Amino acid sequence: MNDMTHSSGRLVVVSNRLPVIVKLVDGHWTFTPGSGGLVSALAPVLRNRGGIWIGWPGTTEADPATLSRLLQEATRHSGYTLKPVMLDQRDKEDFYYGFANEVIWPLFHDLQSHCNFAPRYWEAYTRINRRFADVIMQTTRPGDFIWIHDYHLMNVGQELRAQGASARTGFFLHIPFPPLDIYMKLPWRFPLLRALLDYDLIGFQTLRDRRNFLQCVRLVAPDMSVTGKGQVVTLRAGNRELRVGTFPIGIDYQEFARESKAEPVIRKARELHEDLPGRQVILGVDRLDYTKGICHRFEAFRNALQRFPELHHRTTLIQVVVPSREDIPKYNALKMEMERLVGEINGQFTQSGWVPIHYIFRSLSRLELLAYYRACEIALITPLKDGMNLVAKEFCAATPANNGVLILSEFAGAAAQLQKGALLVNPYNVEEVAEAIQRAIVMGPGERRARMHKLKRFVRQYDIFWWVDAFLRAAIAKDLSNFPVPEEYVPHMETISL
Numbered sequence: 001m002n003d004m005t006h007s008s009g010r011l012v013v014v015s016n017r018l019p020v021i022v023k024l025v026d027g028h029w030t031f032t033p034g035s036g037g038l039v040s041a042l043a044p045v046l047r048n049r050g051g052i053w054i055g056w057p058g059t060t061e062a063d064p065a066t067l068s069r070l071l072q073e074a075t076r077h078s079g080y081t082l083k084p085v086m087l088d089q090r091d092k093e094d095f096y097y098g099f100a101n102e103v104i105w106p107l108f109h110d111l112q113s114h115c116n117f118a119p120r121y122w123e124a125y126t127r128i129n130r131r132f133a134d135v136i137m138q139t140t141r142p143g144d145f146i147w148i149h150d151y152h153l154m155n156v157g158q159e160l161r162a163q164g165a166s167a168r169t170g171f172f173l174h175i176p177f178p179p180l181d182i183y184m185k186l187p188w189r190f191p192l193l194r195a196l197l198d199y200d201l202i203g204f205q206t207l208r209d210r211r212n213f214l215q216c217v218r219l220v221a222p223d224m225s226v227t228g229k230g231q232v233v234t235l236r237a238g239n240r241e242l243r244v245g246t247f248p249i250g251i252d253y254q255e256f257a258r259e260s261k262a263e264p265v266i267r268k269a270r271e272l273h274e275d276l277p278g279r280q281v282i283l284g285v286d287r288l289d290y291t292k293g294i295c296h297r298f299e300a301f302r303n304a305l306q307r308f309p310e311l312h313h314r315t316t317l318i319q320v321v322v323p324s325r326e327d328i329p330k331y332n333a334l335k336m337e338m339e340r341l342v343g344e345i346n347g348q349f350t351q352s353g354w355v356p357i358h359y360i361f362r363s364l365s366r367l368e369l370l371a372y373y374r375a376c377e378i379a380l381i382t383p384l385k386d387g388m389n390l391v392a393k394e395f396c397a398a399t400p401a402n403n404g405v406l407i408l409s410e411f412a413g414a415a416a417q418l419q420k421g422a423l424l425v426n427p428y429n430v431e432e433v434a435e436a437i438q439r440a441i442v443m444g445p446g447e448r449r450a451r452m453h454k455l456k457r458f459v460r461q462y463d464i465f466w467w468v469d470a471f472l473r474a475a476i477a478k479d480l481s482n483f484p485v486p487e488e489y490v491p492h493m494e495t496i497s498l
C-alpha cells in the first residue's frame with residue numbers, strides 16, 4: 001500500500017474507456033465489468049480512497065436514464081464510482097478513430113506516412129478533451145489527485161487549469177513518445193506540447209520516451225531546466241514546474257503464474273500440443289495493428305524456412321490476431337495483407353502432415369490465451385515500435401520455468417527490462433529474426449532455464465502493483481532521490497574500425 005492510499009484526497013482515474021462494457025444484448029442493455037491488469041491494480045486504491053473512474057462507456061446509443069441506472073449498478077459491483085463522458089457517433093469518428101487513432105497513434109509509433117492530419121480531427125480532440133475536463137470539474141474537489149491516462153486525453157490537464165482546477169494532476173502515456181524530427185510533423189505540435197506541460201506529473205514507459213519528450217520541450221521552451229537524474233526528474237520551463245518520470249507498466253504476475261498452472265489450462269495446453277506432435281511451437285499474439293510488425297514477422301519466418309530447411313516439420317508458427325479498429329482503412333488493408341502472406345507462405349512450404357503457419361483471427365478467452373502461452377516453446381514478439389508490450393510479460397509469467405524462449409523486438413518498451421533474458425532482434429531485419437528463430441529452436445535446456453529465470457524475476461519484481469505505487473509515490477514524494485535509475489536498452493554496435 002502506498003502513502004496515497006492513506007491520504008485524505010480521493011484518486012480520480014480518467015481514461016478514454018470506462019472499465020465496464022455497456023452493450024445491447026437481445027434487446028436489453030447490459031454491462032460487463034472490465035478486467036485486465038490496470039483495472040485490478042487500481043481497484044483496491046480506488047476502493048480504499050472512495051475513488052472515481054471517469055470515461056466513455058463504449059456506446060453512443062444508450063439513453064441517459066438507462067446508462068445512469070447501469071453505471072449505478074456497476075458502481076455497486078466495483079466498489080468505486082463510475083462516471084460517464086458521452087460521445088456521439090461523430091465524436092467517435094473524429095476524436096477516437098480520427099485524431100487519436102489516425103494521427104497520434106501512427107505518429108507516436110514513428111509511422112508518419114500512416115497519418116491523416118485532417119483539421120476537423122484536432123477540433124474534435126480539443127472539444128472532447130474539454131468535455132472530459134467538464135465532467136472532472138463537476139465530480140472532483142481540490143484535495144483529489146486526478147490521474148489521466150493515455151494519448152486520447154493529452155489536453156485534459158490544460159483544460160482543467162483553464163477552468164481553475166486546483167487538484168493535482170498526473171498523466172501517463174501508454175504508447176511511445178516519438179523523436180523530435182517525427183513529432184515536428186504534427187500540425188498541432190506546439191499547442192499539444194504546451195498542454196502536456198500543464199500536468200504536475202507526466203509518466204512515460206521508458207527513458208527513450210522521456211528523452212524524446214524533453215528534446216521536444218527544449219524547442220518550445222529554450223529556458224527549460226531539468227534537475228535530478230533518476231526515475232523521476234523535475235522540469236522547469238517558463239513559469240511551470242512539473243515532474244517527469246519513467247514507469248514501465250507491468251502485469252499481475254502472480255495471477256498469470258497461478259492461473260497458468262490450473263488444471264483446465266494445463267489440459268488445454270496439452271491438447272494444443274498433441275495436435276502438433278514433435279514440433280516446437282512459435283507463438284505470436286497481437287491486436288490487429290500495423291505497429292505490431294506481423295507481416296515483417298511472417299517474412300522472417302519465411303526466410304527461416306528457406307535458409308534452415310531442417311526447421312520443416314520441426315516447427316509451427318501460431319499467429320493469433322485480435323480484431324481491432326477495423327473501421328480504419330489502414331487496419332483493413334493490413335488484415336488483407338496478412339491473410340495474403342499466410343496463404344502464400346503456406347502454399348510455398350506446406351507438406352503432407354505439416355502446415356507452417358496456423359492463423360487465428362479472433363479474441364481468445366483467458367483460458368485459451370494462457371493455454372497458448374503455456375503450450376508454445378517460443379514467443380515471437382516483434383513490434384516495429386511498442387510502448388511496452390504486455391504480451392511479452394504475460395508469456396514470461398505463464399510459461400513453465402524450463403521451456404520458453406522469448407524473442408523480442410528491441411523497439412518494444414519491454415526490451416529495456418527484458419534484455420538480459422530475451423533474444424533481442426531488429427524486426428526490420430528479417431535475416432536476423434530468422435537466425436534468432438533458428439537459435440531459439442536449437443537452444444539447450446540449461447540456457448533456456450537461465451534466461452527464463454531472469455525474465456520471470458524482472459516481470460515478478462516490477463509488476464502492475466509496483467507500477468501504480470511508483471506513479472502515485474512520484475506524485476507526492478518530497479525526495480526524488482529514492483527512485484532508482486531505470487534500465488535502458490541501447491542497440492549494441494558491432495565494433496567498427498575507423
Ligand code: ADQ
Nearest residue numbers: 174249285286287320322362363364386387388389390391
Ligand atoms: P496494446 O497495444 O493493446 O496496449 P499490449 O501491451 O501487448 O498492447 O497488450 C495487449 C493485451 O491484449 C494483453 O494484455 C493481451 O493479453 C491481450 N490480448 C492479446 N491478444 C489477445 C487475444 N487473442 N484474446 C484476448 N486478449 C488478448 C497499449 C500499448 C502497449 C502497452 C499497453 C499497456 O500499445 O505498448 O504495453 O498499452 O500500457
